[in-house]
Amino acid sequence: MTAAHPARRGDLRVALLFLLPAGFGFVLFYAWPALQTFYLSFTDYSLLAAPNWVGAQNYRAAFGDARFGNALLVTVEYVVINIGVQTAVALLIAVLMHRLTKSSLVRGLLLLPYLIANVVVALVWYNMLDAQLGIVNAVLSWVGVDPVAFFGETSTAIPTIALVNVWRHMGYTALLLFAGLQAIPKSVYEAAAIDGASEWRVFRSVTLPLLRPVLAMVLVLTVIGSFQIFDTVAVTTKGGPVDATRVIYFYIYEKAFQQFDFGYAAALSVVLFVILAGLAVAQLRLLRAGSSDLD
Amino acid sequence: MTSTAIGPTWRRALGWVVLTLLVLITLFPFYWMLRVSLSDNRALAADAGSLLPAGFTLGAFERVLGLASLEEARAQGGSGASIDFWRYLLNSVLTSTLITAGQVLFSSMAAYAFARLRWRGRDAVFFVFLTALMIPPIFTALPNFVLMRDLELLNTYAAVVLPFFFMTPFAVFFMRQFLLGISREVEEAARIDGAGHPRIFFRIVLPMSRAPLTTLALLAYITAWNEYFWPLLVGQGEGVRVLTVALGVFRSQTPQGSPDWAGLMAATLLAALPVITLFVAFGRRIVDSIQFSGIK
Numbered sequence: 001m002t003a004a005h006p007a008r009r010g011d012l013r014v015a016l017l018f019l020l021p022a023g024f025g026f027v028l029f030y031a032w033p034a035l036q037t038f039y040l041s042f043t044d045y046s047l048l049a050a051p052n053w054v055g056a057q058n059y060r061a062a063f064g065d066a067r068f069g070n071a072l073l074v075t076v077e078y079v080v081i082n083i084g085v086q087t088a089v090a091l092l093i094a095v096l097m098h099r100l101t102k103s104s105l106v107r108g109l110l111l112l113p114y115l116i117a118n119v120v121v122a123l124v125w126y127n128m129l130d131a132q133l134g135i136v137n138a139v140l141s142w143v144g145v146d147p148v149a150f151f152g153e154t155s156t157a158i159p160t161i162a163l164v165n166v167w168r169h170m171g172y173t174a175l176l177l178f179a180g181l182q183a184i185p186k187s188v189y190e191a192a193a194i195d196g197a198s199e200w201r202v203f204r205s206v207t208l209p210l211l212r213p214v215l216a217m218v219l220v221l222t223v224i225g226s227f228q229i230f231d232t233v234a235v236t237t238k239g240g241p242v243d244a245t246r247v248i249y250f251y252i253y254e255k256a257f258q259q260f261d262f263g264y265a266a267a268l269s270v271v272l273f274v275i276l277a278g279l280a281v282a283q284l285r286l287l288r289a290g291s292s293d294l295d
Numbered sequence: 296m297t298s299t300a301i302g303p304t305w306r307r308a309l310g311w312v313v314l315t316l317l318v319l320i321t322l323f324p325f326y327w328m329l330r331v332s333l334s335d336n337r338a339l340a341a342d343a344g345s346l347l348p349a350g351f352t353l354g355a356f357e358r359v360l361g362l363a364s365l366e367e368a369r370a371q372g373g374s375g376a377s378i379d380f381w382r383y384l385l386n387s388v389l390t391s392t393l394i395t396a397g398q399v400l401f402s403s404m405a406a407y408a409f410a411r412l413r414w415r416g417r418d419a420v421f422f423v424f425l426t427a428l429m430i431p432p433i434f435t436a437l438p439n440f441v442l443m444r445d446l447e448l449l450n451t452y453a454a455v456v457l458p459f460f461f462m463t464p465f466a467v468f469f470m471r472q473f474l475l476g477i478s479r480e481v482e483e484a485a486r487i488d489g490a491g492h493p494r495i496f497f498r499i500v501l502p503m504s505r506a507p508l509t510t511l512a513l514l515a516y517i518t519a520w521n522e523y524f525w526p527l528l529v530g531q532g533e534g535v536r537v538l539t540v541a542l543g544v545f546r547s548q549t550p551q552g553s554p555d556w557a558g559l560m561a562a563t564l565l566a567a568l569p570v571i572t573l574f575v576a577f578g579r580r581i582v583d584s585i586q587f588s589g590i591k
Contacts, residue, residue, distance in 0.1 A: 010412075010413045010414040010415060011412040011413055011414050011492065012414040012415065014408075014412060014491075014492045014493075015408040015412045015414045015417070017493075018404045018405060018407050018408035018412070018492070018496070019404070019405050019408045019420075021397075021400075021401035021404065021405075021461050021462075022401045022402055022404065022405035022424075022461055022462035022467060023405070024461055025401065025458075025460065025461020025462045026424060026427065026461070026462055028442075028461075029435065029439055029457070029458040029461070030427045030430065030435055030464075031423075031427070032438070033434075033435040033436075033437075033438035033439050033442070034430055034434060034435055036437075036438035036441075037434050037435065037437055037438055040437065040438065047441070047444070089317075092313070092317075093314070093317055096310050096313060096314045096317075097314070099307075099310060100307065100310050100311060100314060101314075104578075104579050104582055106314070106318065107582050108574070108578040108579065108581075108582050109318050109321060109322060110317070110318065110321055111578075111581065111582055111585065112321065112322075112325075112571075112574060113321060113324075115517055115521075115570050115574055115581070116521070116567050116570060116571075117520065117521035117523065117539050117566065117567065117570070118521065118523060118539075119521075119523050119539040119542050119543060119566075120539075120542070120563050120566055120567045121324075123542060123546060123559060123560075123563045124324045124327065124328050124560070124563060125324065126546075127327070127331060127556055127559070127560060128324060128327055130556075132340075132343070133339060133340060133343045133556065134343065135327060135343065135344060137343075138343045138344030139344070141344075142344075167320070167321070167324070170317075170321075171321060172585065175582065175585050176585070199306070224429075224431075227431075228431050228432070228433070230433075230523075230524060231523045231524065234523070234527070234543065235523075235542070235543050235546060238547075249431075249433060252433055253433070256436075256437055256440075257440075257528060262437055262441070265437060266437055269431070269433055269434045269437065270434075272431060272433070272434075273430070273431060273434055276429070276431060277429065280429070
């Protein structure tokens with residue numbers, strides 16, 4: 001780089017100037033707080049007095065905390081249902097759009113829920129899935145099914161919240177996958193057509209392998225996002241019934257902002273961060289995201 | 296895409312049926328918000344399944360917008376709990392606008408430094424910026440909350456706005472991608488005319504980037520408008536409460552037995568309306584940006 005401009009020692013000064021506001025924000029609201037959370041996780045801190053160093057005590061407590069274990073389990077259940085259904089439906093939409101239409105209207109309509117606030121989405125479905133007055137239960141009763149308290153029963157609450165968020169994200173995920181499909185050369189499909197391959201066969205042997213790098217990235221992004229489910233729970237069930245929807249994010253929130261146990265909440269945040277980082281690395285390895293079968 | 300369409304016509308027809316069904320599932324809840332918000336609470340109880348509003352009335356909107364008296368509101372099955380909609384709307388508009396203005400300007404400046412300037416350590420610093428994408432918001436929320444408390448900024452606009460005001464990793468990344476693609480000749484020409492970098496940035500690069508800047512501003516505004524977690528932590532107070540937080544409070548205030556569904560859905564619809572409007576105006580731009588930023 002310096003070879004092109006041997007006379008100048010680079011633009012360091014002016015770069016610092018341009019970076020000043022963003023750098024200030026980055027250090028103050030991202031980098032420094034992230035380091036602080038690591039530090040706080042080794043302290044006892046209730047906001048009233050200065051943090052008190054307690055070593056690894058918070059982490060030991062986390063391992064013995066049955067409700068944290070439950071929160072992890074509930075979150076995993078949520079992620080599995082949410083990501084499983086969402087990815088399947090999004091793949092279906094993407095393949096259908098790829099085959100049938102390039103219409104930006106269709107793409108736009110499918111994207112709309114993703115732009116609406118989680119809180120709004122949660123409230124609309126809270127109404128539609130209401131045990132007495134919800135339209136979904138009205139439809140179910142027409143086909144002879146007893147009303148279901150979707151948000152109100154321990155067995156249905158997490159699947160319900162997971163599916164509500166499938167509704168919000170399926171179009172967005174489909175658009176990402178659709179972009180990946182468009183990058184697959186048409187010649188591959190033409191070859192498959194000449195060989196007389198069936199629809200399903202083409203999907204399994206051509207589309208899926210060639211889409212893998214994109215699918216891997218999409219999965220990493222959506223799984224990380226899915227683990228951080230909070231808004232929907234906070235607005236509808238608030239962790240209940242009993243502990244059925246007390247997901248990690250909500251549990252940490254309660255520990256910090258309702259019980260003011262900041263040290264412990266920080267330790268749980270670190271655990272969550274480690275889980276997310278580990279998952280991202282594992283997914284990228286397993287799905288060999290970097291390489292396409294096309295090469 | 297006719298070239299990839301293998302198989303007989305009925306298969307395409309089936310495909311269209313499924314796709315249409317999925318679009319309908321996507322749109323139905325929006326219609327339902329409207330339907331319930333135009334209904335009368337008592338009629339709703341008797342007529343949960345009709346597709347048209349039950350006992351059509353604009354009463355719910357009047358209640359939410361503060362146009363109905365308390366007695367009228369109660370008579371219509373409103374909870375009587377006041378929701379100061381205009382106030383919360385103003386708070387949402389104000390905070391989202393401030394966040395968008397700061398974030399777009401400062402992130403673009405940083406992106407310029409990462410994309411167009413040459414300095415030692417540039418790529419390393421950019422990588423550090425990007426790692427922030429991996430950090431879950433709750434990870435930084437605890438110390439940021441403590442910071443706001445120590446600065447005595449809790450329940451001020453500043454607290455709601457500041458963490459998103461100077462940058463987001465996404466915004467820097469997004470603008471850098473675009474700025475990398477600008478031809479160097481443009482800058483060289485300006486340099487020969489004696490223009491410094493600030494001048495090049497504000498007079499040449501920013502005007503050239505109108506399209507990505509608009510897209511980024513849209514995305515930033517919508518994200519800020521929809522934010523719930525952070526304003527819930529630092530902006531619960533009536534004076535600075537934004538719409539998302541207000542909806543959460545409204546929902547927990549409605550009695551379990553007979554919630555004011557019409558009022559709740561009217562407020563919900565009104566809260567979503569600005570985003571829906573932006574979407575109708577700029578939908579294609581948003582769709583394109585997602586194909587662009589999601590993959591590269």
